[in-house]
Amino acid sequence: MSFATWKKAYSAMFLLKLLSRNAFRHRLRTLLTILGITVAILAFGLLQTVVSAWYAGVNASSAARLISRNSISLIFSLPISYQERIRRIEGVSSVSYANWFGGVYINEKNFFPNFAIEPQGYLALYPEFVLEPSQKQAFISDRKGCVIGRKLAERFGWKIGDGLTLKGTIFPGNWEFVVRAIYTGADKSTDESQFFFHWDYLNESLKKTMPRRADQTGIYLIGLTNPQAAAEVSMAVDATFKNSLAETLTETEKAFQLSFVSMTEAIVIAIRIVSFVVIIIIMVVVANTMAMTARERIGEYAIFKAMGFQWYHVAGMIFGESLFISITGGGLGILLTFPVAHKFGEVMGQFFPIFQVESSTLYMDMFFCLIVGVIAGVFPAMRAIKINVADGLRRIG
Amino acid sequence: MLPDQNQEIIVSVNAVSKSYYRGNQPVPVLEEITFDIARGEYLALMGPSGSGKSTLLNLIAGIDTVDSGSIFVDGLDIALLSEAELAAWRAANVGFIFQFYNLIPVLTAYENIELPLLLTALTRRERREHVETALAVVNLTDRAEHYPSQLSGGQQQRVAIARAIVTDPTVLVADEPTGDLDRVSAGEILGLMSRLNSDFGKTIIMVTHDPRAAEKAHVIRHLEKGVLSDVST
Ligand SMILES: Nc1ncnc2c1ncn2[C@@H]1O[C@H](COP(=O)(O)OP(=O)(O)OP(=O)(O)O)[C@@H](O)[C@H]1O
Numbered sequence: 013m014s015f016a017t018w019k020k021a022y023s024a025m026f027l028l029k030l031l032s033r034n035a036f037r038h039r040l041r042t043l044l045t046i047l048g049i050t051v052a053i054l055a056f057g058l059l060q061t062v063v064s065a066w067y068a069g070v071n072a073s074s075a076a077r078l079i080s081r082n083s084i085s086l087i088f089s090l091p092i093s094y095q096e097r098i099r100r101i102e103g104v105s106s107v108s109y110a111n112w113f114g115g116v117y118i119n120e121k122n123f124f125p126n127f128a129i130e131p132q133g134y135l136a137l138y139p140e141f142v143l144e145p146s147q148k149q150a151f152i153s154d155r156k157g158c159v160i161g162r163k164l165a166e167r168f169g170w171k172i173g174d175g176l177t178l179k180g181t182i183f184p185g186n187w188e189f190v191v192r193a194i195y196t197g198a199d200k201s202t203d204e205s206q207f208f209f210h211w212d213y214l215n216e217s218l219k220k221t222m223p224r225r226a227d228q229t230g231i232y233l234i235g236l237t238n239p240q241a242a243a244e245v246s247m248a249v250d251a252t253f254k255n256s257l258a259e260t261l262t263e264t265e266k267a268f269q270l271s272f273v274s275m276t277e278a279i280v281i282a283i284r285i286v287s288f289v290v291i292i293i294i295m296v297v298v299a300n301t302m303a304m305t306a307r308e309r310i311g312e313y314a315i316f317k318a319m320g321f322q323w324y325h326v327a328g329m330i331f332g333e334s335l336f337i338s339i340t341g342g343g344l345g346i347l348l349t350f351p352v353a354h355k356f357g358e359v360m361g362q363f364f365p366i367f368q369v370e371s372s373t374l375y376m377d378m379f380f381c382l383i384v385g386v387i388a389g390v391f392p393a394m395r396a397i398k399i400n401v402a403d404g405l406r407r408i409g
Numbered sequence: 410m411l412p413d414q415n416q417e418i419i420v421s422v423n424a425v426s427k428s429y430y431r432g433n434q435p436v437p438v439l440e441e442i443t444f445d446i447a448r449g450e451y452l453a454l455m456g457p458s459g460s461g462k463s464t465l466l467n468l469i470a471g472i473d474t475v476d477s478g479s480i481f482v483d484g485l486d487i488a489l490l491s492e493a494e495l496a497a498w499r500a501a502n503v504g505f506i507f508q509f510y511n512l513i514p515v516l517t518a519y520e521n522i523e524l525p526l527l528l529t530a531l532t533r534r535e536r537r538e539h540v541e542t543a544l545a546v547v548n549l550t551d552r553a554e555h556y557p558s559q560l561s562g563g564q565q566q567r568v569a570i571a572r573a574i575v576t577d578p579t580v581l582v583a584d585e586p587t588g589d590l591d592r593v594s595a596g597e598i599l600g601l602m603s604r605l606n607s608d609f610g611k612t613i614i615m616v617t618h619d620p621r622a623a624e625k626a627h628v629i630r631h632l633e634k635g636v637l638s639d640v641s642t
């Protein structure tokens with residue numbers, strides 16, 4: 013190292029020593045401020061993660077699959093006969109269907125999504141549900157079989173071969189199933205808390221008990237030969253059923269999921285706003301602490317200036333101290349975000365099957381740490397820079 | 410030792426005026442002050458409270474600016490310097506000793522003394538030598554690692570003196586350096602300052618109320634109502 017670098021490094025060390033000692037002159041005040049930043053960054057991280065968990069379904073969904081539903085509303089179904097007609101449309105590689113079942117396990121508190129599906133086509137369309145071939149085969153060949161996600165299995169302690177009963181809400185009665193397969197997600201964004209069973213099982217019982225509701229399904233899932241043709245195929249599907257008793261509304265799976273989420277978008281926006289408000293509050297708190305600190309030290313800054321230190325030395329001490337506090341607090345907050353989010357995900361798993369701290373949240377955490385540190389230092393630094401040395405010295409004693 | 414007529418002028422104060430403003434009302438503090446200080450002189454500035462002693466000292470030390478007139482230090486008109494240049498000039502030319510010591514409380518005696526050296530080009534080893542020399546001069550080598558709060562008032566003032574001399578400045582300015590000290594400590598500080606003047610040839614400008622302090626100086630000037638009276642020795 014050259015002489016100049018040595019000298020710079022030493023001065024930097026001296027500065028670091030000075031500002032870390034300064035930071036802990038009011039130990040309680042500094043610790044409380046650091047704690048405040050830690051809590052704020054933690055809260056921000058969790059709220060952001062809640063928001064991204066909200067959109068997780070959308071992000072995991074594909075723009076290469078289409079979903080067709082009744083154009084009036086999702087609560088109306090479509091005739092099962094549409095499958096063949098959709099299959100014949102140009103650009104369609106495969107068609108499957110699924111029905112929201114709305115079954116309850118013991119009571120409503122145990123909520124998880126459950127669907128009646130056409131097994132072979134459905135599983136082929138969703139490669140993100142990873143199944144052992146033998147289990148998959150066992151599920152397909154058992155009419156009362158069901159496939160459950162890994163997390164769901166863990167939650168209720170279900171194992172392959174277990175029998176269980178769901179209480180129907182939309183389709184009354186007690187429905188018995190046998191766990192034949194447990195899927196895992198292909199990646200972290202796959203929801204591992206779902207439950208699928210044979211649409212045929214549902215339909216056959218409906219034929220006996222409520223024939224008018226038989227041979228219907230909630231949605232069609234359409235695989236595309238060319239994902240670029242999504243718009244054309246959607247229009248072709250809807251055109252096919254124009255002026256029929258049940259007209260369709262076809263869109264990409266992503267758009268479909270988004271329409272769900274947007275129903276509650278106001279809440280998500282509110283959460284987002286709150287997360288930023290938390291940051292603004294802590295910014296004000298830290299700014300106040302720094303202003304208090306700098307006011308007490310005006311005399312000291314005047315001494316530094318009298319000795320010949322330049323304005324940027326003094327500004328550096330103030331910014332250094334406020335960044336020291338904000339980075340310490342923020343760093344702790346970021347470190348705590350992971351275990352806390354993990355715990356949160358465990359407790360809230362049924363509402364947020366995907367609860368992952370995203371890297372964008374971490375970048376925002378770091379960004380806000382720096383911003384809080386800088387903003388908190390601005391006014392005290394300006395004050396310290398402007399102070400006339402003679403006036404500053406007059407305040408001592 | 411009296412400064413003789415042939416001695417070199419180190420500080421030259423020429424027709425310096427300074428007013429403070431109370432609202433729009435100017436309050437004159439110094440009016441057309443003119444005097445010289447010779448190199449190696451030990452000057453005591455006396456006068457009643459509010460007469461402008463600190464103001465005059467601050468002007469000479471370059472931490473306040475004149476309204477009119479000029480101050481030359483070692484041939485340089487300091488009124489012409491920008492704020493940044495003035496700061497650099499102070500770092501090299503002025504050593505400050507204050508009434509309340511004004512040490513940085515989070516730094517040890519050693520670190521406080523080292524502080525002004527951080528602005529110089531000295532190496533770490535050279536700095537160490539300078540700090541150790543200064544500590545030896547004020548006879549506090551054994552207190553190097555003490556924090557100001559662990560030192561008596563007199564010891565703190567000695568650290569402050571070490572800090573003031575460590576860069577070997579052109580002038581030492583002291584504003585009531587014994588004002589906050591008991592008799593014994595004050596005596597020590599005054600002895601030290603006399604030694605700095607006689608043994609090391611330091612030019613000292615000292616504001617004081619204390620006649621015993623003024624006694625040690627070569628020259629005493631009285632400031633009254635913004636006007637400087639003649640020299641008494
Ligand atoms: N920043 C300022 N604004 C307004 N008035 C000031 C300011 N600084 C000093 N003064 C006034 O200028 C006058 C001289 O002040 P100065 O501090 O120089 O006096 P002093 O002789 O050092 O007094 P003391 O012996 O009490 O220290 C006083 O009347 C003081 O009130």
Ligand SMILES: [Mg+2]
Pocket residue numbers: 462463464584
């Ligand atoms: Mg004074």
